[in-house]
Amino acid sequence: MSNKKLLQFFGVIKTMLAILIAMVLAFLFIMMVSKEPLAAIKSFLTGPFSTVRRFGNLIEYFIPVCFTALGVCVMFSVGMSSVIGEGSVFFGGLLAAWVAISSGFTGMPAKLSSFLMAGAVCGVVAMIPMYLKLKFDADLFVGSLMLNYVLLYLGLYILNYVIRDPDVGMTASYAIPSGAVLGTLFKGTKVTSALILAIVAMVLVYVLMDKTHIGYKMRLIGSNMKFAKYSGVNIFAMCMLSSFLGGFLSGVGGAAEILGRHNRFQWMALPGFGWDGILIATIAGFKPKFVPIAALFIAYIKTGADIMNRTSDVASELVVVIQAFMILLIAAKGFLAGTQQKLIVKNIKAAAAQPAESEA
């Protein structure tokens, strides 16, 4: 086995094992807290497939996190971590609602303008922390994290003072006009046409990152920025573009969520899809082609936890514990490093024993 394959194989094994360990821990936890642990585990594992509506829930959750995870893949490809996805998904949802409410368009133009506005504005906003990083060496992680809260409070201001419907008892925007609401694809679910959009986005991002010279340049920056600079890659332009696309995708994800599943915009806090996007992208190894699988998996355990919460005595917060364990194990470079090292040593020695073959 070549070293590259060995390392790839190990990456997959590590991820699977991390998931397995996290699940086992979760089950141990359920055993401890639940009076009927087996019923709880059963509803957790099989719940998402028990009815069409529940499976619908899974797909409904899958849609926005697909966008945010793809955004993370693009943003992280340049080797720097911008976590603006969370703020973007929130602000994208708000902008989509705002445009739909106030533009007066109906049908396709209403949807298109909402999505484009959400994507474009969030894309531009996402470029701010990257600009500060490149021009003033301001920490990108901190900058993007803070900007999430700027977006949250700016969004709440707009919600309260611009698009709030005074006639309803709670804090909520005016109703989203029916012309802008996305149609559902399957009866009995709220799975909307945004699913098609998500699939299109997956294909486009995959092609962009793996098949064009633009994606190649971004990845080159990520693997060795000095080498990229030496090779003549325009670091500034590529990093800004990656941030724009990341923000754009997350913004569109927020728009898809609001126009698909909500009558009014009424998020009062960050919805969490952006953080889940980072989680999913991490599991997918930041490769767009693995995003669908990782997103489906996370959607599955989220939905399962939700059902368990409603049908048993175990709280759905449990799923957060599982996620935390998985991330720790997947992200931890040292996890299984000893075994990996032994394998590499063995492999190299075997190769050294047959120099003719390894050189050929």
Add this chain to the structure above:
Amino acid sequence: MSEPVLSMKGITKIYGNGILANDKVDFSVNAGEIHALMGENGAGKSTLMKMIFGIEHPDEGEIYCRGQKVEINSPTDALKLGIGMVHQHFMLVPSLSVAENMVLRSEPRKGMFLDMEKAVAETEAISQKYNLPIDARARVSDLAVGMKQRVEILKALYRGANILILDEPTAVLTPQETSELFKQLKLLREQGHTVIFISHKIREIKELCDRITILRSGRSMGVYNVDEVSVEDISRLMVGRDVVSKIDKAPKHPGAPVLEVKNLSYGYAQEKMMLKNVNFSARGGEILGIAGVEGNGQRELIEIITGLRPIEDGTIKIGGKDSSHFTVRQIRDAKVGHIPQDRLTYGAAGDSTIAENLISDKSDSPTVSNGPFLSAKKIKDYCTRLIRDFEIKCADENVLVRMLSGGNMQKVVVARELTGDLSLVIADQPTRGIDVGTAKAIHEKLVELRDSGVAVLLVSADLNEIMELSDSMIVMYDGEIVAYFEDASTLTEAELGQYMLGVQRQTEDEIREVCYEQ
């Protein structure tokens, strides 16, 4: 003389990325000797020393200290065994005084506070004991480099080290500081201390050391008494090629200047000027060598010409056009190839495949792309051709560059840089640390390009290489050009050495001759 105080048997270390840093290395030092550890960059010297000092752990092999088998898992373990290390980059707190640095981690206390007087007294005591005078109350940031190094040595001694590892200690020192350091080290030897001295300066080792262990690509090439081995032998063992290797080349036919550098100065923001009013031009059809001891401004010069470092003062013209403020891309578009001195920093991305490395500068050109889309077929064809032409030994173009040997890695860099339409090639240490065969192939390629009318600018610390390959030569010393030789073939090594070490310099008029007008 005496029995080994420290020995390593069959040490193998493979890093997580698959690099074989040490391969069954035996290493042993006797009590009371100064033992040199020599080898080129990447030969495995640092790795070996890190294992003695507990920073890395060997995958195979055993370490014995004073006859006992030991496990060294951390620098603390090493210190307990009396092993101290003076790193190349000092591990001192610049804002604290010498005494405070000395006692760090074992501070004498007066109640809750540091007992400054006691710290000073202890520092002075140790300084007197070893006859290494130092001002205990001075702030470390105010000390000269040589003094900082002395603090490091004292610190190791203070902690009870009697085996001292010095990692390229002279790299940062002036000649005076170096001879002072040598005196100190000889003094320590008289007092029974053992010194492991890492260096790649042959002269210093000849002067200072008793025995020498030579490493080459992770393997030990043997242990020798310094008195009994010649400079030629050492360099042959270290580099793995005979000192004189003839390169056949036809007489040069210089054309118009391709690269013109005028009044280039750099370093206004640094402590000292790295380049002082540098003027020269490189003509097509000629190999212009830049000789000089490393660190005399060559690196800055090359980085400015290739657009990696912003220009501060002066102008650069490539092909008659002012390129002073060109981006790297614009410079590459002006048909410039650049072999950088640091393969894995600038020359390649180790975690990317050979193919990704070969197309890094032309991913958007029709050579490998159709419009915005990378063409898998074109990339495959292009890479297969380069792998064949430059004889890169690999399974295929999808192998990670990190997995290649140094020589093959360099072939990837050279293949990328020397393919295509070129008017200027900048080769910075193009054959450092690689095997004879590859070095020869690279030399032949450079001569071939020169014969086809390309201007070649060659920077090398390898005297043999620069003397054999260059048609003309300039010598850099302390940021300046101190000599120009229109015909480099008549130059002797001794003559060149005089200029490189700053003993001699030509007159301004002689140096000016290197500027050819368009």
